[in-house]
Amino acid sequence: MNIAVMGAGAVGCYYGGMLARAGHAVTLIGRPQHVEAIRRDGLLLDTRTFRQHVRLEASTEVNAVRGADLILFCVKSTDTEIAADEMKPHLKPQALVLTLQNGVDNAERLQARLSQVVVPTVVYVATEMAGPGHLKHHGRGELVIATTAASEGIAKTFAEAGIPTQVSDNVIGALWMKLILNCAYNALSAITQLPYGRVVPGESVEGVMRDVVQECVAVAQAGGVRLPGDAWQVVAGLVQTMPTQYSSTAQDLARGKRSEIDHLNGYVMRKGESLGVPTPVNRTLFALVKLIEARQATAA
Amino acid sequence: MNIAVMGAGAVGCYYGGMLARAGHAVTLIGRPQHVEAIRRDGLLLDTRTFRQHVRLEASTEVNAVRGADLILFCVKSTDTEIAADEMKPHLKPQALVLTLQNGVDNAERLQARLSQVVVPTVVYVATEMAGPGHLKHHGRGELVIATTAASEGIAKTFAEAGIPTQVSDNVIGALWMKLILNCAYNALSAITQLPYGRVVPGESVEGVMRDVVQECVAVAQAGGVRLPGDAWQVVAGLVQTMPTQYSSTAQDLARGKRSEIDHLNGYVMRKGESLGVPTPVNRTLFALVKLIEARQATAA
Numbered sequence: 001m002n003i004a005v006m007g008a009g010a011v012g013c014y015y016g017g018m019l020a021r022a023g024h025a026v027t028l029i030g031r032p033q034h035v036e037a038i039r040r041d042g043l044l045l046d047t048r049t050f051r052q053h054v055r056l057e058a059s060t061e062v063n064a065v066r067g068a069d070l071i072l073f074c075v076k077s078t079d080t081e082i083a084a085d086e087m088k089p090h091l092k093p094q095a096l097v098l099t100l101q102n103g104v105d106n107a108e109r110l111q112a113r114l115s116q117v118v119v120p121t122v123v124y125v126a127t128e129m130a131g132p133g134h135l136k137h138h139g140r141g142e143l144v145i146a147t148t149a150a151s152e153g154i155a156k157t158f159a160e161a162g163i164p165t166q167v168s169d170n171v172i173g174a175l176w177m178k179l180i181l182n183c184a185y186n187a188l189s190a191i192t193q194l195p196y197g198r199v200v201p202g203e204s205v206e207g208v209m210r211d212v213v214q215e216c217v218a219v220a221q222a223g224g225v226r227l228p229g230d231a232w233q234v235v236a237g238l239v240q241t242m243p244t245q246y247s248s249t250a251q252d253l254a255r256g257k258r259s260e261i262d263h264l265n266g267y268v269m270r271k272g273e274s275l276g277v278p279t280p281v282n283r284t285l286f287a288l289v290k291l292i293e294a295r296q297a298t299a300a
Numbered sequence: 301m302n303i304a305v306m307g308a309g310a311v312g313c314y315y316g317g318m319l320a321r322a323g324h325a326v327t328l329i330g331r332p333q334h335v336e337a338i339r340r341d342g343l344l345l346d347t348r349t350f351r352q353h354v355r356l357e358a359s360t361e362v363n364a365v366r367g368a369d370l371i372l373f374c375v376k377s378t379d380t381e382i383a384a385d386e387m388k389p390h391l392k393p394q395a396l397v398l399t400l401q402n403g404v405d406n407a408e409r410l411q412a413r414l415s416q417v418v419v420p421t422v423v424y425v426a427t428e429m430a431g432p433g434h435l436k437h438h439g440r441g442e443l444v445i446a447t448t449a450a451s452e453g454i455a456k457t458f459a460e461a462g463i464p465t466q467v468s469d470n471v472i473g474a475l476w477m478k479l480i481l482n483c484a485y486n487a488l489s490a491i492t493q494l495p496y497g498r499v500v501p502g503e504s505v506e507g508v509m510r511d512v513v514q515e516c517v518a519v520a521q522a523g524g525v526r527l528p529g530d531a532w533q534v535v536a537g538l539v540q541t542m543p544t545q546y547s548s549t550a551q552d553l554a555r556g557k558r559s560e561i562d563h564l565n566g567y568v569m570r571k572g573e574s575l576g577v578p579t580p581v582n583r584t585l586f587a588l589v590k591l592i593e594a595r596q597a598t599a600a
Contacts, residue, residue, distance in 0.1 A: 291492040
């Protein structure tokens, strides 16, 4: 299969690397520092089970999507529209686009701009770029993709490449479940610059997290979303498995980068407004992250 | 009159200095750096209308309250009990104690430990210690004191010393109004380390502040407090008069000091719990300030 990864950060490099290792023709599209290192040395896939340099194509140019049958769309939720417009003129008419992103509405936003089929996908993986061209895998790696005519075939291809992939008719519910996790942890860790294991035991924090979850569940239900499981149990369980983790939002703020908060607590807030469901705690967390971003933007 | 100021920070030095300047025998009880400077050079009263070195007594020892007819009690709300116990053995039986503090329950907490009459007082002044023994006055200076047998006499004495003082039967309502202002501004400014003029225009911030005010008003009403005026109007007006101001909580966090948040949003939260009034946004702001304090305590 001819595969392109649009936005080759830690998620895109992991899945692109696994597919290239299985013999597929993969092109990573990403930032110069990674592209240069990958062209020179290959992608270093440094996983829980093996460590290997994988040879594949890499480019900083969006037109490298040309010829791809499958696009793994891995840009930040804040960049979905821009990246869609950039790649649109170069896409094959029959190309299939999988959204491997945080947030629940990326596939919808992308589909609004592309005539190709867009398949919402849930990603369960812990990875980071440990250096230029160096992908560090901390655990998991499963995908869940929405039901389409092509989904079973893709799931089989992925499974053969070591990527456990499930086809589901409730990907939106699973994306919401991830969204709720992100809403409960990301902003608190970001605002305080603390890891989950130090956030959760804080005075009155459990009540705050319960409020966040309850607001999210109310919005999801008002929007007709079917949540697969008890959201609070999932949220309460996460801290035990990753006590030393800082949220991606915390990492973005620490690096002075724009975060995805518009697509996390900000999304729940806007969705709640449109559905008439109050979300005061999500709004508070959203407003605080935006203020800190604005302060940093001025300071920079 | 023989007057002692317990906790001679910026508020205590202003009122103590004004009374000493009018001829009263005033003793300031405070930290060594200020006490040394004041003993050497007098207190520099650097006000909006004059600049003058005022001679008065200063001590680091609590037993300097001995002999005072009037105590201006100006310690942080977090230190009320400790300071009460320290000064208790040295107080004259007939001494009168005025609480010039943030928070609404200091007089009650102090009265629970002292047999002397405690008079809740509302302070409207903007001051800071600009250096050792150097009191900088930015504006205002009025007091409102609760009705007691002695209150009219005190108000007259204070007025003659240039301190406009009103006697009121609703000091608790006025203290609540100040509490609501503090709840709406202090934590937001502290968590983001931004001045009011940059907090208020932030995305979704007005909604957050409205939620804070609405929760506070609901708790006050459930507690039988009569608020003098429209709380939201007072809150919305403050930013216009002090756009460059950082809250005292912001200053405490910036200096790595423990803040008064337990007696601001934390008080509203606890009072709400005891009255069955939900305060999710006050709780969120409280929890975040506590987490940041805890992080700083570990880092220090």
